[in-house]
Amino acid sequence: MAQRLRAVLVASALMSCAVLQDAYALDATAPPPASAGVGPLFGDDGHFCTASVVHSPDRSLIVTAAHCLADGDEVSFAPGYRDGRAPYGFWEVERVFADAAWRDGEDEDHDLAFATVRPRDGRRIEDVTGAGPLATDGRAGREVTVTGYPSAEEAPRVCTATPTAFHGTQQRIACPGFSTGTSGSPWVDAGGRITGVLGGYQEGGDSPDVSYSVLLDGRAAALYREATRTP
Incomplete structure (x- = not known):
């Protein structure tokens, strides 16, 4: 990415x-x-x-x-x-x-x-x-909405899906078209809390269709x- x-x-x-x-x-x-x-x-x-x-x-x-x-x-x-x-x-x-x-x-x-x-x-x-308030309980597995701005586009992409745990320290989500420019995109749960930020593995992933975030925990x-x- x-x-x-x-x-x-x-x-x-x-x-x-x-x-x-x-x-x-x-x-x-x-x-x-x-x-x-x-x-x-x-x-x-x-x-x-x-x-x-x-x-x-x-x-x-x-x-x-x-x-x-x-x-x-x-x-x-x-x-x-x-x-x-x-x-x-x-x-x-x-x-x-x-x-x-x-x-x-x-x-x-x-x-x-x-x-x-x-x-x-x-x-x-x-x-x-x-x-949005920051959620730092370090949990994956709850539905979130991800909003990001690809560098080649002039409007945001929005995806709602459920992330899964990755390597115990990160989480990943399947959302199509989250290409260059969407790093930093917030992952927001139904309560409006920010539970992730697109980045982490390979600076966000090696495919525009699967994205990553560090788990927001004590760190x-x-x-x-x-x-x-x-x-």
Whole structure:
């Protein structure tokens, strides 16, 4: 699945001002849809991974795969992105949190990262899009919905299925078409909790039709605590 390589834009229109300037007209009285907190990560060459807003005390946190944020490049997040429009704005990634086992050895069992994003216009991202709580009980086997943005497409792919355990430390799911760019896609259960993040084995898998995630267990909980600790 690809995930560290940046995809070339499918069409030159994606680099036009219409794409790079977001539509940030919000109705503060209307609750955001459930999908509002999921979107692609953008770098210099277009969108290359997926992330989602996760509930945090500071209301400024997103979660994705660690390999998506490994290069230290300037990255922005566009929740709710579709067809060249970012209705909730582009949010600049500020600080990345990844486990030392990933930073030092790219251990696929720690392919998980959190990142803070800077406020926009005095608002924090969770107040704009909503957020899903993180589930860290380390369980596979419950039905989830996976939402991800292939780099070659301008709208998300959505799949609902039940993951199975893989090697005791990860989980996998059969969802067609989750190709390059879908790394970091959240796996969300019926209660709205984030129970997985596409990544792990082979940085998400070696087929676009079977995807992987680390089990979100005590290791994920410890990383979350680090990311939400007041500096």
